[in-house]
Amino acid sequence: MSVFAGKHILLGVTGSIAAYKAADLASKLTQQAALVDVILTSAGESFVTPLTFQSVTGRRAYTEKDLWGSEAHVLHVGLGRSADMLVIAPCTADTIAKLANGIADNLLTVTALAAQCPLLLAPAMDGGMFDHPATQANLAKLKERGALIVGPAEGHLASGLSGKGRMVEPTEIIGHIRLLFGRSGKLAGKKIVVTAGGTQEPLDPVRVLTNHSSGKQGYALAEAALASGADVALVSAPTALDAPVGARLVCVQSAEQMLNAVLTELADADVLVMAAAAADFRPKNAAKDKMKKRDGIPQIELEAAPDILKTVAGRRSKMKRLKVVAGFAAESRDLLENASEKLKSKHLDLIAANDISATDAGFAVDTNRVTLLFADGTNEALPLMSKSEVAERIIEHISKLLE
Numbered sequence: 001m002s003v004f005a006g007k008h009i010l011l012g013v014t015g016s017i018a019a020y021k022a023a024d025l026a027s028k029l030t031q032q033a034a035l036v037d038v039i040l041t042s043a044g045e046s047f048v049t050p051l052t053f054q055s056v057t058g059r060r061a062y063t064e065k066d067l068w069g070s071e072a073h074v075l076h077v078g079l080g081r082s083a084d085m086l087v088i089a090p091c092t093a094d095t096i097a098k099l100a101n102g103i104a105d106n107l108l109t110v111t112a113l114a115a116q117c118p119l120l121l122a123p124a125m126d127g128g129m130f131d132h133p134a135t136q137a138n139l140a141k142l143k144e145r146g147a148l149i150v151g152p153a154e155g156h157l158a159s160g161l162s163g164k165g166r167m168v169e170p171t172e173i174i175g176h177i178r179l180l181f182g183r184s185g186k187l188a189g190k191k192i193v194v195t196a197g198g199t200q201e202p203l204d205p206v207r208v209l210t211n212h213s214s215g216k217q218g219y220a221l222a223e224a225a226l227a228s229g230a231d232v233a234l235v236s237a238p239t240a241l242d243a244p245v246g247a248r249l250v251c252v253q254s255a256e257q258m259l260n261a262v263l264t265e266l267a268d269a270d271v272l273v274m275a276a277a278a279a280d281f282r283p284k285n286a287a288k289d290k291m292k293k294r295d296g297i298p299q300i301e302l303e304a305a306p307d308i309l310k311t312v313a314g315r316r317s318k319m320k321r322l323k324v325v326a327g328f329a330a331e332s333r334d335l336l337e338n339a340s341e342k343l344k345s346k347h348l349d350l351i352a353a354n355d356i357s358a359t360d361a362g363f364a365v366d367t368n369r370v371t372l373l374f375a376d377g378t379n380e381a382l383p384l385m386s387k388s389e390v391a392e393r394i395i396e397h398i399s400k401l402l403e
């Protein structure tokens, strides 16, 4: 189950043009099954309406006038106490100053005083305001009290100036929320190495031999592990994806580089999940210079690339901390027979068998349909799910195997 499912997130929206991005943040959190209650300050309401938030969250969005309504006396306490996290995004210099000094002069700041949950702030302000000693002192005070400050980022500001003051993107804020919720998860204190993407084997300085892997399933596994509190090393071949917040990204290109990175990371790791589509074959002699048309059509001789899981299996007795090794089997026929053979020959604890001939599963798409096979001979066929859900299920099984 997603770490966001059923969590009450109180989203404060203050007066910055980045308030329009807060609607996207509320929508993305709701899609992950969080219960998002929004409080808009008067200045926030000048930029976006409560209706915008109500439309994406399906829940009531509160405004300043609710502070003086009939339920006012219980509202701020109720909202503050029921929240699992208070996220203020965008958070202006003014609201930062109020929070730092315990000022409670509007529904959001009064609720913040009543709240006992973790506080995450995503500052947004114009050039110079962030660097001002007053803002810096206020932020230092809030950090000392345990608030998490995310951003601001450098870049173009609404005033036309360029500098530090942009609110970070919603996906980055969600990455930090995931880490906060995951802190005390089942994998806290465990290190997990996840590989992702399709390796690239060079033919010459401009050409590579590669495959269709998008890296989505591996990146989703890294997210799910982070949501369970793990320390994550993501060994990734080139992809178009951003590394999840909190993962340590190790970029590699070829299967050989992936093998070396995996072996280095496994020195102190508890778990390896090989979701990468590592090459089985590579050009025997990559040309030093670009191959030219005028030299005719090249004959490319291939050789075996290292099998990473088999190499790990051969050295496992020396890897004292390594307890669980999981792999994937990409198959276009005889799915379970082939996966079961790989589970044994690669000495795995768990393999996710993946039918790559289906159009709604496997490469590039956001969904996957896998059957999990375990070393004890049991298996579990999962229905069609998002790659994030598949990742959560695999991480749940890995947590059980570690127990």
Ligand code: CTP
Binding pocket: 255, 274, 275, 276, 277, 278, 279, 280, 305, 306, 307, 308, 309, 310, 326, 327, 328, 329, 330, 331, 342
């Ligand atoms: N794998 C690996 N090293 C390789 C190739 C694959 O460690 N050079 C891993 C994959 O990451 C996956 C598992 O082995 O977890 C099975 O990969 P798959 O491509 O399904 O099978 P192969 O072992 O490559 O065999 P075949 O291609 O013949 O099916």
